[in-house]
Amino acid sequence: MKILMATSEAVPFAKTGGLADAVSALSLALAQEGHEVRIIIPRYYSINRSNLQYLEGALGVHTGEREEWSAVYTALLPGAPAKNPVPVYFIDHEQFFGRDGIYGVPSEPDFLDNPRRFTFFSRAVFQLCRKLGWYPDVVHAHDWPVALVPVFLKYGERTGGLAKTVSVLTIHNLGYQGIYHKDNYAYANLDWQVFYEAGFDDWNMMNLLKAGINTADKLNTVSPNYAAETQTQAYGFRLDGVLRYRSGDYRGILNGIDTKVWNPKTDWYIPKPYSMKDMSGKRLAKEALQKEFQLPLEPDVPLIGMVSRLTEQKGVGELFGPAYGSAWSICQDMALQMVLIGSGDPWCENEIKSLSSRLANFKAHIGYSEAASHLIEAGSDFFLMPSRYEPCGLNQMYSLAYGTLPIVRNTGGLADTVENFNQDTGAGTGFMFNDLTPQAIYNTVGWAVWAYYNCRSQVEAMRIRGMQQDFSWKKSAKQYLALYAEALAQAAKKSG
Numbered sequence: 335m336k337i338l339m340a341t342s343e344a345v346p347f348a349k350t351g352g353l354a355d356a357v358s359a360l361s362l363a364l365a366q367e368g369h370e371v372r373i374i375i376p377r378y379y380s381i382n383r384s385n386l387q388y389l390e391g392a393l394g395v396h397t398g399e400r401e402e403w404s405a406v407y408t409a410l411l412p413g414a415p416a417k418n419p420v421p422v423y424f425i426d427h428e429q430f431f432g433r434d435g436i437y438g439v440p441s442e443p444d445f446l447d448n449p450r451r452f453t454f455f456s457r458a459v460f461q462l463c464r465k466l467g468w469y470p471d472v473v474h475a476h477d478w479p480v481a482l483v484p485v486f487l488k489y490g491e492r493t494g495g496l497a498k499t500v501s502v503l504t505i506h507n508l509g510y511q512g513i514y515h516k517d518n519y520a521y522a523n524l525d526w527q528v529f530y531e532a533g534f535d536d537w538n539m540m541n542l543l544k545a546g547i548n549t550a551d552k553l554n555t556v557s558p559n560y561a562a563e564t565q566t567q568a569y570g571f572r573l574d575g576v577l578r579y580r581s582g583d584y585r586g587i588l589n590g591i592d593t594k595v596w597n598p599k600t601d602w603y604i605p606k607p608y609s610m611k612d613m614s615g616k617r618l619a620k621e622a623l624q625k626e627f628q629l630p631l632e633p634d635v636p637l638i639g640m641v642s643r644l645t646e647q648k649g650v651g652e653l654f655g656p657a658y659g660s661a662w663s664i665c666q667d668m669a670l671q672m673v674l675i676g677s678g679d680p681w682c683e684n685e686i687k688s689l690s691s692r693l694a695n696f697k698a699h700i701g702y703s704e705a706a707s708h709l710i711e712a713g714s715d716f717f718l719m720p721s722r723y724e725p726c727g728l729n730q731m732y733s734l735a736y737g738t739l740p741i742v743r744n745t746g747g748l749a750d751t752v753e754n755f756n757q758d759t760g761a762g763t764g765f766m767f768n769d770l771t772p773q774a775i776y777n778t779v780g781w782a783v784w785a786y787y788n789c790r791s792q793v794e795a796m797r798i799r800g801m802q803q804d805f806s807w808k809k810s811a812k813q814y815l816a817l818y819a820e821a822l823a824q825a826a827k828k829s830g
């Protein structure tokens with residue numbers, strides 16, 4: 335099958351979160367299965383052109399205002415099988431992407447011209463196919479920035495070589511929908527009738543994700559439980575009705591993890607690799623982590639790690655909220671250590687810096703570091719992820735693979751991947767709570783710490799059980815292939 339991934343993020347080129355990991359790892363897994371996969375992504379300013387190859391000839395894209403011209407560069411996605419490489423195409427448009435930031439910068443978190451930047455990019459997807467003379471069976475779009483891809487395909491682009499192409503839209507996070515003033519619609523170069531027919535209309539605004547959900551041939555989100563949750567009012571971000579309407583075409587497919595990158599047996603960021611059979615490397619990683627974060631070197635004090643975007647989604651209010659968050663009491667009352675790396679909302683970064691300076695057993699780095707995130711996964715005893723909602727979540731899976739027990743809220747993909755500790759039987763792979771309250775986080779961390787001191791053999795058995803889980807992309811790639819096949823069969827039936 336020929337598959338084109340349309341995305342605003344892909345490792346190692348551009349990343350703000352798990353979307354980037356998921357897109358590249360899925361592409362690699364599909365290539366591994368012998369499919370022809372290509373990726374299209376904007377050439378952000380941070381992606382060095384000198385590492386890319388220039389493709390002759392400019393790309394012209396019709397927008398509602400004018401023809402926009404851009405250059406195209408290409409590179410190969412690292413890690414693909416030599417016999418079946420995965421080309422990545424970079425759309426280079428100086429005015430739209432020649433600046434710092436993917437979606438924004440701290441002083442302007444959502445660039446004012448984002449609707450135009452991503453409308454242009456979504457159109458460019460089809461022009462690229464024509465330029466290359468390469469026509470995919472499936473164009474697979476990820477999240478709101480490219481939610482116009484299925485819309486453009488349905489309304490106008492399904493011609494010539496693309497006549498049989500189908501679209502799949504993956505929702506990685508329903509919290510971000512791309513809602514903009516409808517003045518921006520004209521730039522998309524679509525009739526006003528389509529504005530209503532495709533369901534762009536959102537209380538007189540333009541909602542890109544909503545239109546994508548309405549028009550994609552097939553849809554999915556990144557875990558079965560989140561697929562069910564998003565069809566309820568509590569988790570639907572006002573699109574639960576739209577998703578319920580499409581429930582026949584909507585699936586939950588759990589993300590995998592890239593086991594080449596996230597594997598304690600081969601991880602080059604940790605002092606000594608380890609495995610289920612020899613866990614000595616984990617103790618060394620704990621020591622290295624304590625040193626790195628300037629914590630006392632205490633091998634037998636439970637160490638709790640966090641790696642997170644610091645936004646409401648991740649439950650940071652209940653943990654770090656001034657005067658009500660439970661992190662302070664947790665660190666004051668319990669014999670534990672806590673480390674964190676993260677960046678995000680300024681209030682939260684400040685609060686964390688302040689806690690870090692006042693508490694001897696809580697140390698944090700504000701920022702982004704692959705190296706630190708690997709060391710935290712390997713060196714911690716527990717990994718805390720009290721998400722308000724979590725479409726899939728990668729870090730809890732990394733944790734399980736590293737024998738680090740997740741402490742998570744029972745929601746989204748966390749519920750699909752972690753099994754709660756059962757004190758009577760010893761079963762489980764982590765510790766879970768239902769309600770997102772400071773008290774519930776406090777109590778559940780307390781439970782994990784208690785188990786660490788009092789049920790040591792059960793805790794060690796849980797680590798091994800976590801390490802035995804198979805979170806490779808192979809399984810998920812098969813489910814995507816089944817979804818693509820369904821979309822193609824459905825389209826063939828309609829046209830035939």
Ligand code: ADP
Pocket residue numbers: 350351352353355641642643675676677701702703704707726727728729730
């Ligand atoms: P989300 O995409 O919602 O942020 P995920 O758990 O799916 O959540 O993915 C987060 C990804 O981003 C993981 O690969 C995680 O290691 C990485 N990450 C997040 N914050 C940081 C950070 N400060 N430093 C390094 N990696 C980070």
Ligand code: GLC
Pocket residue numbers: 351352353354356506507556589724725726727728747
């Ligand atoms: C989003 C979600 C996260 C998911 C990731 C990759 O960023 O917040 O839960 O794991 O996408 O699909």
